[in-house]
Amino acid sequence: MQGEKKVFINLLSFLIILIIFIIIILNYIVKSRCIYVYDMFIIILIVFFCFIGLFFTIGIFAVVFTIYKKKTNELLNTFITYTVDMSYPILLIIGKIIGIKREKLQRSFIEINNLLVSSIKKKYKPKDILILSPHCIQNSDCKFKVTYDIENCRRCGKCQINDLLRLKDKYGVKIAVATGGTLARKVVSDIKPKIIIAIACERDLTSGIKDVKKIPVYGIINKRPNGPCFNTSFDVKSLEKVIIKFISGG
Ligand code: SF4
Missing domain, CATH: 3.40.50 (Rossmann fold)
Structure with a gap:
């Protein structure tokens, strides 16, 4: 993986693992029936985390695909843009906890953004x-x-x-x-x-x-x-x- 982009991708992968871990715990809570009254709420949470986790996973694949193919399309761009926008504030927090400098993450964000902008094969006057x-x-x-x-x-x-x-x-x-x-x-x-x-x-x-x-x-x-x-x-x-x-x- 080139340049600073991997910082963002690695953190995002870590976030997806974290989401999967949360889903497993929530699932265990529902199955063990230890807090019966909140079952419905927890099931909604599981669905929510499944959706977010799936979205971010597609986002990561879209970034990696764009990096290696050096081209993109509108659908991939949409996934990447939303993934980056939604995950960025959470990644800043995770980065801070595990000691990744804000500037490093920002450089990674800029590189991914530049990748998207350069993948638009369009001539400008x-x-x-x-x-x-x-x-x-x-x-x-x-x-x-x-x-x-x-x-x-x-x-x-x-x-x-x-x-x-x-x-x-x-x-x-x-x-x-x-x-x-x-x-x-x-x-x-x-x-x-x-x-x-x-x-x-x-x-x-x-x-x-x-x-x-x-x-x-x-x-x-x-x-x-x-x-x-x-x-x-x-x-x-x-x-x-x-x-x-x-x-x-x-
Ligand atoms: S004149 Fe122009 S090039 Fe020279 S110091 Fe000022 S801004 Fe810079």
Whole structure:
């Protein structure tokens, strides 16, 4: 299994085992008739856990199938999306109990999301692609305000706003630099892109991907050599590769 995806898959498998264990215990309680009055309630619980367990199991198979086949369809996507959405809060708790860092699980979530978004074999017009970048990519000493208009950048090359502008010129994609979630949401509602490539930290990407349900969001995790939210950077080659992929539909 590639990359960080296995963290999510392993935790989800653990959750399914836990659900099976709960079903066995509930079943035992009903059969042993030790709490007779609540039989009906327990049977409803068993049915509920069976349904959830089956759903997650199909979800896992859908993820593994998509990883190996590198393609997906709407039905598999639906299973994966609902599985990830429903299990994510529980996996965070399980992760915390067994000592898996939140950031690691978020990276895994982003990788699975990216897998789904890249499996959509669809060509996008450059004008429908929005690259959403955080403000902390700008050099902290720069006095030019690029948040409302990235063209205010003087392209001195001291930060990667310069790279974003180069990609904008080369491919004709839209670029926006946002200071936070509210501005990012406003940009998305103004520009109305068909697909978003977002650059951010694990936490912001996870919440952004979960927030924007109707538009596919491909996440690129930023680099933070100077600590969080300060003079950050990103892998420009990865970004360019993703842009080419979405334009060519490959
Ligand atoms: S590349 Fe643009 S945004 Fe970055 S420091 Fe230079 S002028 Fe400022």
